[in-house]
Amino acid sequence: MLAIRIRRRKAVALATAAVLAGLAAPSLSATEATATTSTATATASDYDSTYYKDAVGKTGADLKSSLHTIISDQTKLSYSAVWDALRTTDQDPADSGNVILLYSGLSRSKSLNGGDSGDWNREHVWAKSHGDFGTSTGPGTDIHHLRPEDVRVNSVRGNKDFDNGGDGFTDGGGSLTDSDSFEPRDAVKGDVARMIFYMAVRYEGGDGWADLEVNGSVDNGSSPYIGKLSVLKAWNDEDPPDAFEERRNQVIYDSYQHNRNPFVDHPEWVEAIW
Template identity: 70%
Template sequence: MSVARTARWKALAAAISAVLVGLTLPTVAATPASATTTAYDSTYYKNAIGKSGTSLKSSLHTIISSQNKISYDAVWNALKVTDQDPGNSNNVILLYSGTSRSKALSGGDLGDWNREHVWAQSHGSFGTSAGPGTDLHHLRPADVQVNSIRGNKDFDNGGSPVGGASGSYTDSNSFEPRDADKGDVARMILYMAVRYEGDDAWADLEPNDSVSNGSVPYHGRLSILKQWNEQDPPSAFEERRNDVIYGTYQGNRNPFIDHPEWVEAIW
């Protein structure tokens, strides 16, 4: 190619480049990374789609309040189904430790697993009565000793390592679950805050940013729970659990497993 022709091509390329630089291309709004759609959006959640804030919270409360209640004794067998180890049908996976333990070891002795109320029973004084006390969306199998260590503490970061639950920590007034359970805990707590609004026989359960809630119907810390929801998205185990509770036991869903972005939309 001649020197003159090369020069002409370079000049043309430069001209085209200058035109392109001056163009303003339309921007496309990005979809939030955590936004999801589910098969239930046009049916189960149809009255909540598109809402936010108190309007979304109120709509979800109405939706998930349609619920079949089970007895506290029935929870034992239900947890053997909802929390079954995907790799061993004879075992359940324990909250806070991730340990796979025999379904037969349910009870109150050292080495057993028992029924952990993630929203502590004393935070609203609902005990084990049918309703919040037996709601499978926040009841999980946990090691007896680890369950005792957690007690009725609020959730927060920090503390000393918890024996028998590697990756979990605790101090005098709070409990931090291992990373793989952080999102689960957040979504269970916030489910309870939407399901139980004080318009039935139970207290109005609400999240706050305290770690000294004691027996009042609040659970914290909300700011940390929101972080955990983002940090630990719903797993296949958590999603299956939601489906089993909906299809086999209670007939209602935890909306924050289906739509984790609704946590930020409400709080």
């Protein structure tokens, strides 16, 4: 079953890459065109001798500390600026007027953002109550873990930890939920895991924010923890970065925060730290 899932992920990644390659330049804004061009030529190894030079070769706490220092050098966005950023970072490769919703996988008009039924809003993958950071500039506005999602689906996820199991729900796209956990659809399980691991490295108790950590529990409530570590590690392995996730990382680096999610570039660093 694992082998089948991995082959399916690779097939999705290849298909997405083909669609991205076919995007017509006139349909993109100047910012989007620049970011997409950069993605086409950049690879993770391009940054090993520059951006990641102080982290390469390290493991464990040393690697985590080095990556924290590297990715903490970032431009911070206001919460209102996140709307426009997500319109670019999560643009539908097949329709430049739409964004892809994280958990449901639906494509929805960029203009339908807000708080009403049928709108999309800003999902905090690391639930903001897990660390009490709200939407103030900092972890609450870090677009490495903020994604577009249907208003109702966002409410279904709430602040639940991540784990396998549960029941499906309307517009869930294959995502599942139960009383204390949420399982995203297969195609973005690795994306979710890598966003969580990014947050645990980026926010270490400095900058006036809580020390965010991944643990082995669910139902963490308002504590600055999110689980379930073993499941998130498995999702990182089963669903490697695809073209959409890699492009997103590049756009954030080139055009917005100017920092990277190291686990998109080097998913093997998850095991090296945890």
